[in-house]
Amino acid sequence: MREAAFVKQNKEKWIAFEKAINLNSQISPDQLANGYIQLTNDLAYAQTYYADSKTLLYLNSLASQAHQKIYKNKKEHRNRVIDFWKTEFPLFFKQYHPTLGIAFLIFALATAIGSISTHYDDSFVRLILGDAYVNETLNNIAKGDPTAIYKGGSEIGSFLGITINNIRVAFLAFAFGVITSIGTIYILFSNGVMLGAFITFFHTQQVFFEANKQIWLHGTIEISVIVIAGCAGLIMGNSILFPKTFSRRVSFMKGAKDGLKVVVSTIPFFIIAGFIEGFITRYSNMSTWLAFTIIGASLLLIIHYYMIYPILLNQKHERQEKSLHRA
Numbered sequence: 001m002r003e004a005a006f007v008k009q010n011k012e013k014w015i016a017f018e019k020a021i022n023l024n025s026q027i028s029p030d031q032l033a034n035g036y037i038q039l040t041n042d043l044a045y046a047q048t049y050y051a052d053s054k055t056l057l058y059l060n061s062l063a064s065q066a067h068q069k070i071y072k073n074k075k076e077h078r079n080r081v082i083d084f085w086k087t088e089f090p091l092f093f094k095q096y097h098p099t100l101g102i103a104f105l106i107f108a109l110a111t112a113i114g115s116i117s118t119h120y121d122d123s124f125v126r127l128i129l130g131d132a133y134v135n136e137t138l139n140n141i142a143k144g145d146p147t148a149i150y151k152g153g154s155e156i157g158s159f160l161g162i163t164i165n166n167i168r169v170a171f172l173a174f175a176f177g178v179i180t181s182i183g184t185i186y187i188l189f190s191n192g193v194m195l196g197a198f199i200t201f202f203h204t205q206q207v208f209f210e211a212n213k214q215i216w217l218h219g220t221i222e223i224s225v226i227v228i229a230g231c232a233g234l235i236m237g238n239s240i241l242f243p244k245t246f247s248r249r250v251s252f253m254k255g256a257k258d259g260l261k262v263v264v265s266t267i268p269f270f271i272i273a274g275f276i277e278g279f280i281t282r283y284s285n286m287s288t289w290l291a292f293t294i295i296g297a298s299l300l301l302i303i304h305y306y307m308i309y310p311i312l313l314n315q316k317h318e319r320q321e322k323s324l325h326r327a
């Protein structure tokens with residue numbers, strides 16, 4: 001590529017990045033890091049093909065400024081952890097809403113397959129959930145308590161065991177992205193089929209409403225966050241398959257970092273789901289209105305934090321940046 005074409009292709013990106021640094025605008029750490037990575041890629045290209053050019057001098061100077069801004073010593077805010085969930089993560093996550101949508105569609109398709117298979121084949125649920133679980137649940141249904149399996153063990157023991165297991169599943173969905181998106185798709189698909197078989201099994205036993213009223217108390221957050229963890233795995237997997245303008249190594253490092261942020265964001269929600277399952281789900285005599293209030297509040301919490309709040313926060317951030325530039 002001729003130097004003039006190279007400059008024309010990237011000039012607007014460089015100028016925008018330079019303005020963000022010089023104006024000291026409220027550029028997020030991720031935006032700064034992403035801009036710096038792209039800049040160093042362009043710098044390496046210029047060093048190879050345009051040695052001793054003005055373009056190389058300009059990129060060297062800009063990279064030096066960006067490096068100082070990223071690595072300068074500064075005190076961490078005392079509320080760094082709170083700021084991560086309150087501001088940093090929502091601002092960052094909006095860019096991955098399409099990936100979250102893909103993860104949801106994969107999971108929904110798998111759930112439908114599990115449901116249809118169980119409806120037309122009585123043996124399918126045993127293949128997916130195992131004979132021991134199915135037999136125990138059938139005995140509980142015969143006794144008039146379909147969800148009695150959630151009442152076993154102590155409340156604290158159940159809470160800790162369930163929370164740890166759910167976090168393990170989330171990190172597994174993320175980690176499988178290291179073998180490209182196919183690994184995460186497998187985790188999403190297998191869990192979706194299991195959910196479809198599980199729910200439809202209760203339908204075939206004519207206890208669909210009674211069972212689901214209890215199951216979705218904790219399942220609303222638990223299943224939603226498994227899908228979000230699947231999104232994290234797809235982020236890392238896609239970074240390997242589709243590096244875009246980055247080298248595959250740099251793209252993978254960025255994807256792994258971004259995916260890990262998404263997984264870490266789910267931990268408080270898994271703790272909430274574990275608490276509900278350990279301390280609340282066991283009360284099968286709970287009134288219907290209270291059960292659906294908890295289910296509805298759980299669903300609204302997930303939708304607001306992962307969908308609505310990031311959009312609103314990004315819009316606010318964009319308005320602030322425009323006002324700073326006008327000033």
